[in-house]
Amino acid sequence: MMSFKDLHLNRPLLRAIAESGYNEPTLVQEQTIPFVLEGKDVIASAQTGTGKTAAFALPILQLLFDNQDAPKRGKKIKALIVSPTRELAIQIEENFKNYSKYTNLTSTVVFGGASIEPQIDVLKKGIDILIATPGRLLDLHKQDVVNLDFIETLVLDEADLMLDMGFIDDVKKIERLCSKEKQILLFSATMPFKVEQLANTILKSPERVEVSPTSSAAKSVSQLLFYVPKPKKIELCLHLLRNTIKGNMLIFRRTKFGVDKLEQTLIKNGYKVESFHGDKTQNDRQDALTRFKNGDANILIATDVAARGIDIDNLDAVINFDIPNIPETYVHRIGRTGRAGNSGMSYSFCSADEKLYIKTIQQLIQKEIAIESEHPYPLDPKAKPEVHKKQGGSKHKKGRKSEASKKKKKRWY
Numbered sequence: 001m002m003s004f005k006d007l008h009l010n011r012p013l014l015r016a017i018a019e020s021g022y023n024e025p026t027l028v029q030e031q032t033i034p035f036v037l038e039g040k041d042v043i044a045s046a047q048t049g050t051g052k053t054a055a056f057a058l059p060i061l062q063l064l065f066d067n068q069d070a071p072k073r074g075k076k077i078k079a080l081i082v083s084p085t086r087e088l089a090i091q092i093e094e095n096f097k098n099y100s101k102y103t104n105l106t107s108t109v110v111f112g113g114a115s116i117e118p119q120i121d122v123l124k125k126g127i128d129i130l131i132a133t134p135g136r137l138l139d140l141h142k143q144d145v146v147n148l149d150f151i152e153t154l155v156l157d158e159a160d161l162m163l164d165m166g167f168i169d170d171v172k173k174i175e176r177l178c179s180k181e182k183q184i185l186l187f188s189a190t191m192p193f194k195v196e197q198l199a200n201t202i203l204k205s206p207e208r209v210e211v212s213p214t215s216s217a218a219k220s221v222s223q224l225l226f227y228v229p230k231p232k233k234i235e236l237c238l239h240l241l242r243n244t245i246k247g248n249m250l251i252f253r254r255t256k257f258g259v260d261k262l263e264q265t266l267i268k269n270g271y272k273v274e275s276f277h278g279d280k281t282q283n284d285r286q287d288a289l290t291r292f293k294n295g296d297a298n299i300l301i302a303t304d305v306a307a308r309g310i311d312i313d314n315l316d317a318v319i320n321f322d323i324p325n326i327p328e329t330y331v332h333r334i335g336r337t338g339r340a341g342n343s344g345m346s347y348s349f350c351s352a353d354e355k356l357y358i359k360t361i362q363q364l365i366q367k368e369i370a371i372e373s374e375h376p377y378p379l380d381p382k383a384k385p386e387v388h389k390k391q392g393g394s395k396h397k398k399g400r401k402s403e404a405s406k407k408k409k410k411r412w413y
């Protein structure tokens with residue numbers, strides 16, 4: 001088995017790694033770190049939970065450490081990590097801070113929705129590594145407080161999510177603002193065509209790294225499937241919370257309307273709930289996450305986009321209140337429980353109109369999900385899909401945003 005020493009990381013990094021309690025590199029680290037150290041461009045498909053952050057953070061720190069110019073003041077930004085969400089950006093920065101603690105390399109994180117002045121102050125002092133969300137980065141660049149001329153490594157993290165959130169033009173612009181001679185590392189949980197296309201336009205003969213979560217994630221989780229009429233899902237959820245599902249759990253819904261509705265119902269029933277979707281302010285989201293991590297609430301309800309990239313460990317259960325229409329999303333969701341050898345549980349609620357999704361999910365994971373038919377709200381096997389009569393998320397069902405809604409920055413997630 002490979003060790004971190006075999007990856008030729010230097011002492012200050014090895015010390016920080018040991019203190020983090022990592023015994024050996026993960027697959028994505030083993031494969032990515034050598035390429036990054038060689039200065040190559042890399043396109044890596046790896047989801048959160050695979051150790052991908054360290055896969056780019058460690059070799060970047062090593063490269064910067066080896067090529068340090070002495071002065072402490074007047075530091076120039078040498079590495080830029082672009083992340084679609086604030087939460088993810090904060091987590092990446094925490095990783096850099098942790099791994100760099102025995103070096104004098106410095107990093108900071110900037111994101112929108114927070115006051116810009118303190119961010120400007122830190123940037124003016126000079127840092128080596130900048131982690132940023134696209135909008136705020138461009139703002140700061142416009143104000144001339146960020147100079148990207150000296151960037152040696154650019155990381156685009158969660159590229160698929162970045163494009164889903166409509167950041168394609170920002171990302172291309174950021175790439176052009178950086179020095180020409182840079183190395184680019186692109187990380188993405190999935191590799192849809194538009195991500196490949198972006199990679200083709202900006203990466204130079206990239207090395208490919210693929211860490212498939214499919215089999216491993218799906219294997220370590222006990223999955224149960226409940227067929228239930230759509231209007232009875234809330235009752236089924238309450239029934240399971242009372243009788244079966246205990247501990248920390250994440251409940252996924254497709255739309256923010258669904259998240260809000262379920263949150264209100266669960267709170268009315270005395271549960272300690274937090275929620276997470278794209279309309280919440282930065283502070284709301286951070287507070288919700290903190291309360292969940294502290295154990296003040298044991299139920300977190302979220303949309304896929306809002307929950308992506310957030311590092312929540314030790315989940316006892318994942319509930320798919322709505323079945324995702326993209327099968328990879330199912331794998332990502334259930335991959336959040338049963339991590340690192342712990343056994344986890346997933347519960348999926350399937351109504352008549354979602355049966356087809358189950359079929360494609362089972363094809364992807366190459367196994368049948370066990371059906372739990374012993375529950376009070378069974379679905380008549382012959383039931384036809386119900387017609388959507390209400391407003392809400394249904395018109396955005398495919399998860400595509402219209403030009404108009406993009407302009408208005410309306411979010412369904």
Ligand code: AMP
Pocket residue numbers: 021022023024025026029047048049050051052053054311
């Ligand atoms: P990430 O995929 O970067 O979000 O990382 C997921 C989690 O794995 C984080 O909590 C890391 O601290 C942890 N981690 C990263 N690398 C390793 C490793 N080599 N061994 C054990 N845990 C790790």
